[in-house]
Amino acid sequence: MSGEASNQERVSGVLLHVTSLPSYGGVGDFGPAAYAFVDFLAAAKQRLWQVLPLSPTGYGSSPYSALSAFAGNPVLISLELLVRDGWIAGERIAGLPGHDGPADFEAAHRLKLPLIEEAAGNFLDRASDDQRARFQKFCQENVSWLPDYAMFNVLRRIYHYASWNEWPAKYARRQDDAMTKVMNKHGRELAIEQVIQFFFNEQWSALRGYCAKRKIRVLGDVEIFVNMDSADVWTHPELFELDKDLKPVRVSGVPPRGFEAYWSIPAEEETAINGQWVKAPGHDLFQRLKEVFGNLPFIAEDLGLITFEVDELREHFGMPGMRILQFGFSDRGAHLYLPHRYVPNTVAYTGTHDNNTTLGWWREGATDVERANLQTYLQTIEHEGDIVWAMMRAAARSVANLCVFPMQDVLHLGSEARMNTPSAGAGNWTWRYNLHAVHPDFAIKLAALMEMTDRDGYEKPVEGGEAGKPVEEASKRAELGANV
DSSP states (O other): OOSSGGGGOOEEEEEOOGGGSOOTTSSOOSSHHHHHHHHHHHHTTOOEEEOOOOSOBOGGGOTTSBSOSSSOOGGGSOHHHHHHTTSSOGGGGTTOOOSSSSOOHHHIIIIIHHHHHHHHHHHHHHOOHHHHHHHHHHHHHTTTTHHHHHHHHHHHHHTTTOOGGGSOHHHHTTOHHHHHHHHHHSHHHHHHHHHHHHHHHHHHHHHHHHHHHTTOEEEOOOOSSOOSSSHHHHHOGGGSOBOTTSOBSEEEOSOOSTTSEEEEEETTOSSSSSOEEEEOOHHHHHHHHHHHHSSOOOOBOOOSSOOHHHHHHHHHTTOOEEEEGGGGSSSGGGGGGSGGGOOSSEEEESOOTTSOOHHHIIIIIOOHHHHHHHHHHSOOOSSTTHHHHHHHHHHHHSSOSEEEEEHHHHTTOOGGGOOOOTTOSSSOSOOOOOTTOOOHHHHHHHHHHHHHTTOSOOOOOOOGGGTTSOOHHHHHHHHTTOOO
């Protein structure tokens, strides 16, 4: 991704969080199911995989409420790959929750995480010199956050997962002598935490490498605010508005206006009503990022009430905005979410992780007016299942350079597959697709749509002096005696 959506190239992708994969162990992870999903994307000529934040989660297992802005979620580590690499015996991982059913985060923390810790201990005891060198290199490259995160996790367990500002003052305030005692007494536990992050990095890097070989890019998701109960705030309280008791003075409320302004609320308020907009250093932030990284590979979530200032900031840095098809059928004011109002530097979604699935919306959420308007705009929906493909075709045919389909829509699933209901206090983030749900017909049909909407990455045949020469990959296969 570049600042302009995919550098003006027409691309399509699928939104699926890693935990929604049908992996062994009860929660989706970086193991075989992830590689099978990448194969499906390639067969369907999808060239982008969008995931939610991969950070370690706290209360509620929400990927948007993280214990660290830098660390990876340990439950995403594949035990099957740890067995393959020799860090734990195969019989040790027998009897865990299987491939199907909702993600069971409680079981993963109770059953899977101790096995990952066991594997990390085995690494410490018997890793080769080369493996230790790679681990040490990882630790050195991440020294700005890794030791503090390991310490935070160890102390969090010692104090029964209470918020860090409720720990004894010497630990909450990171007094030097107290920190030294923890390092001396819990050295192996601290090292295990760092090995676990190394495992995460190794497996995630390998999976991203596999995606790259299949010409599939990964689109991540970044939380705008860090969590109060996190290693980040504990390590750097001076960067946050905390009182003398290390409690927050002000907190964020409704979504910010694209880094242009933030809604600031006194921490003692029970709701977000009595807050105020505070200007943010959006231009300065993105200008600095651009100086360091070049064109910014960001998508702006410009949903809801968007001001002129927000649009100006987004357009100044060439960041594509989002358009959700489900939002476009209520009244004339909603038409900006319909394809005839798109510009190329746009990302079109049928829905996101915060919406119902397209089929669920049609069955339960769409009003009579929305149903009528949709059928006027798209087509008559004679059978409820037709709505999904009608919406997916509309997104794919649009001028938006990038379109993204939630995996639930690809599988034509209803409300039972909804990922998140923002107002619900429980039951979110647990959806997983079944192990055998991805039929080849889905890939065939999607691939055909990508070809007709110029999103398949088609390259013109070589002309001139290079015409007729074997491409590099085919040539290598031929040299190895494979059928070409």
